[in-house]
Amino acid sequence: MGLAFAVPAAIYLCFPPRSRKTPDWVQAGDLTQLDLGQPQQLTFRRTGTDGWKIAAEKATAWCVKTSDRDVIAFSPWCTHLGCAYHWDEQKKQFLCPCHGSVFGIDGKVLAGPAPRSLDRYEVKLENNAVWLGPVRGPGGTAL
Amino acid sequence: MKPFKQVLGEWLEQRTGAGTAIRNLLYEDIPASAGWRQVFGGVALFLFLAQGFTGILLALNYAATPGDAFNSLTYIITEVPAGRLIRGLHHWGASIMIVAVVLHMTQVFLYGAYKKPREVTWMAGTLLLLLTLGFGLTGYLLPWDNRAYWGTVVTTQIAGQAPVLGPYVERLLGSDGGVGVVTFARFFGLHVLVLPAFTALLIMLHVHLVCRHGVAPAPEETGPPKTFFPGQAWKDVTAVFAACVILFMMALFVQAPLDRLADPTDTGYIPRPDWYFLFLFETLKFFPGPLEPVGSILLPTLAVAALFLVPFVDRRQATRLTQRTVALGVVVLAAVGWASLTAAAVKTAPQAAQGPKASLPPAADWRQLLPAELAGYGYFQQENCSLCHNLSEGPTKRGPNLATVGTRKSATWMIAHFKNPSQVIPGSNMPPTDLNDSQLNALAGFLLRLTPSNAGAWTAAPPFAVKGAQIYDAKGCGKCHKVNGVGMELGPPLNGVSSRHPRKWVEKHFADPAALSPGSIMPPFKFSPRDMDALVSYLFSLPETPRPGPK
Numbered sequence: 001m002g003l004a005f006a007v008p009a010a011i012y013l014c015f016p017p018r019s020r021k022t023p024d025w026v027q028a029g030d031l032t033q034l035d036l037g038q039p040q041q042l043t044f045r046r047t048g049t050d051g052w053k054i055a056a057e058k059a060t061a062w063c064v065k066t067s068d069r070d071v072i073a074f075s076p077w078c079t080h081l082g083c084a085y086h087w088d089e090q091k092k093q094f095l096c097p098c099h100g101s102v103f104g105i106d107g108k109v110l111a112g113p114a115p116r117s118l119d120r121y122e123v124k125l126e127n128n129a130v131w132l133g134p135v136r137g138p139g140g141t142a143l
Numbered sequence: 144m145k146p147f148k149q150v151l152g153e154w155l156e157q158r159t160g161a162g163t164a165i166r167n168l169l170y171e172d173i174p175a176s177a178g179w180r181q182v183f184g185g186v187a188l189f190l191f192l193a194q195g196f197t198g199i200l201l202a203l204n205y206a207a208t209p210g211d212a213f214n215s216l217t218y219i220i221t222e223v224p225a226g227r228l229i230r231g232l233h234h235w236g237a238s239i240m241i242v243a244v245v246l247h248m249t250q251v252f253l254y255g256a257y258k259k260p261r262e263v264t265w266m267a268g269t270l271l272l273l274l275t276l277g278f279g280l281t282g283y284l285l286p287w288d289n290r291a292y293w294g295t296v297v298t299t300q301i302a303g304q305a306p307v308l309g310p311y312v313e314r315l316l317g318s319d320g321g322v323g324v325v326t327f328a329r330f331f332g333l334h335v336l337v338l339p340a341f342t343a344l345l346i347m348l349h350v351h352l353v354c355r356h357g358v359a360p361a362p363e364e365t366g367p368p369k370t371f372f373p374g375q376a377w378k379d380v381t382a383v384f385a386a387c388v389i390l391f392m393m394a395l396f397v398q399a400p401l402d403r404l405a406d407p408t409d410t411g412y413i414p415r416p417d418w419y420f421l422f423l424f425e426t427l428k429f430f431p432g433p434l435e436p437v438g439s440i441l442l443p444t445l446a447v448a449a450l451f452l453v454p455f456v457d458r459r460q461a462t463r464l465t466q467r468t469v470a471l472g473v474v475v476l477a478a479v480g481w482a483s484l485t486a487a488a489v490k491t492a493p494q495a496a497q498g499p500k501a502s503l504p505p506a507a508d509w510r511q512l513l514p515a516e517l518a519g520y521g522y523f524q525q526e527n528c529s530l531c532h533n534l535s536e537g538p539t540k541r542g543p544n545l546a547t548v549g550t551r552k553s554a555t556w557m558i559a560h561f562k563n564p565s566q567v568i569p570g571s572n573m574p575p576t577d578l579n580d581s582q583l584n585a586l587a588g589f590l591l592r593l594t595p596s597n598a599g600a601w602t603a604a605p606p607f608a609v610k611g612a613q614i615y616d617a618k619g620c621g622k623c624h625k626v627n628g629v630g631m632e633l634g635p636p637l638n639g640v641s642s643r644h645p646r647k648w649v650e651k652h653f654a655d656p657a658a659l660s661p662g663s664i665m666p667p668f669k670f671s672p673r674d675m676d677a678l679v680s681y682l683f684s685l686p687e688t689p690r691p692g693p694k
Binding site: 004005008009011012013015016019047051054055 | 226
């Protein structure tokens with residue numbers, strides 16, 4: 001009898017909730033907003049779920065236009081402990097203020113404790129619109 | 144050297160006396176006449192503990208504020224693994240616990256087990272019955288669905304009728320300004336803090352008294368006392384096990400009700416209390432108008448007082464059950480009264496209110512829908528409404544099913560709700576839509592036409608038709624043309640256009656109407672090839688003759 005209660009309780013508390021698929025792609029900006037080789041933070045709204053809440057939340061991405069038809073979009077959080085980093089115009093590097101991680105314009109770790117390169121959004125270009133999908137972490141897993 | 148288990152046992156015994164206590168409990172003497180009829184108290188205690196357990200689990204995924212309460216419960220039911228089961232256990236556990244408590248009391252009453260020296264045990268038991276009902280009453284509000292909201296509106300207003308104390312009780316329940324956040328907080332606090340604490344204390348007192356006075360013996364015991372263990376202990380465990388099986392069966396196979404989100408503007412809603420309060424609800428009908436407090440306050444108070452004072456009313460020596468004719472009569476009367484009142488309440492329960500019947504015949508085919516209705520479905524998809532809403536009846540997603548919304552709500556209400564959901568339904572979790580007024584009209588038109596049986600008409604519509612209808616609606620074609628009998632007659636009706644003109648002609652006609660039909664007042668339209676294709680394909684797939692329009 002104890003098991004009859006304990007097993008559902010354990011499933012209830014320890015298994016992840018079934019998440020409903022939300023449309024992952026959102027138009028974050030326009031190619032014409034971006035300058036070649038110049039990282040820029042795009043701010044956009046996307047619908048997210050937080051437990052039982054559905055909220056249109058603000059999201060950002062550091063976008064680098066690498067050619068006329070190519071854009072890289074980095075997740076705005078440092079891969080070390082999740083602080084927000086910024087682009088340092090003088091040094092031409094992404095700097096994290098928390099523990100001093102430094103990333104290159106390609107997202108690679110140049111210095112500091114960060115364990116891996118910056119995570120990237122999936123990017124789709126449609127005419128000039130920049131569409132961002134889910135953020136892919138190491139090994140291509142959705143974050 | 145002694146084995147470790149023995150050392151540990153002796154250590155515990157010395158420090159806590161636990162071993163002796165358990166032994167005293169298990170080998171307590173009980174009368175030879177004790178048997179199956181004494182199992183219900185144990186079942187009630189077990190159910191109380193089970194309710195505590197499942198209640199705590201629910202609280203770990205629950206937001207105790209109106210609106211969010213409903214959303215988080217929906218989340219528990221639809222998304223958390225085993226959530227539906229846990230909620231079912233808690234919901235049905237309440238009902239089964241009430242059954243167990245009532246059976247326990249009936250048994251004690253019938254056998255006169257409340258007689259000296261067990262009067263206080265009985266009175267504590269009566270209070271425990273009230274607390275159990277209190278759990279049911281306060282827990283009823285917590286899902287914050289329509290059922291919960293309207294049920295609580297009635298309950299709190301009954302409390303407000305109490306002579307002298309009414310206004311104070313209402314203030315205490317936070318319902319003097321209507322049922323809202325304050326009432327919710329009070330009910331939640333009562334349900335999870337106040338009532339459990341009092342119940343636990345009273346159970347301790349009750350069980351302590353049972354141990355102190357022992358199980359009530361029959362007037363003439365047939366044999367020497369026996370020990371609680373093993374005979375009676377196994378009977379108790381078996382009964383608890385049976386209750387447990389019933390509870391799990393109900394939780395697994397009977398869906399616990401969850402109505403749509405509480406809507407204080409829903410005037411069509413007919414509240415019904417849970418089954419164990421139905422008899423009170425029916426009693427109210429005997430006391431119309433100014434007499435109402437007699438049925439809602441006076442009679443229940445008298446009944447509770449009478450129950451509480453039973454040991455002082457009946458002070459005779461204990462006798463055999465067959466000689467307790469008065470007690471038997473009271474139980475039979477109470478049972479018959481309760482059953483007939485409940486049956487009457489169930490029988491007179493009106494069916495869910497039906498709104499005004501749609502004036503249009505039910506559409507079985509998307510070709511018979513009005514362009515706006517079809518376009519509305521396009522906006523429904525575009526806004527991802529289907530993430531949270533089902534169009535047909537059955538299991539709900541995060542938001543309510545929409546199959547019957549057209550009979551319950553007006554277009555005005557819908558549009559106001561689409562624009563600012565939480566203003567129209569406080570606590571609504573729905574994000575506002577990004578549609579303009581004409582698009583919102585189309586969306587409302589779609590929902591007004593939708594019934595539980597015709598959602599297939601829309602879902603079967605090919606994408607080009609939905610797109611075409613959206614263009615037709617957005618460009619205001621209906622301001623001059625008729626489709627399916629609805630629209631204006633400045634221009635020709637568009638049903639049957641496919642037999643009047645070739646496709647190429649129609650496409651050219653959009654670009655320069657006057658060139659192809661001299662004297663036409665239709666303005667030129669420029670469409671992208673994709674839009675043109677969708678619109679013309681849609682118009683060409685309309686039925687040749689419109690079906691009869693609304694009278």
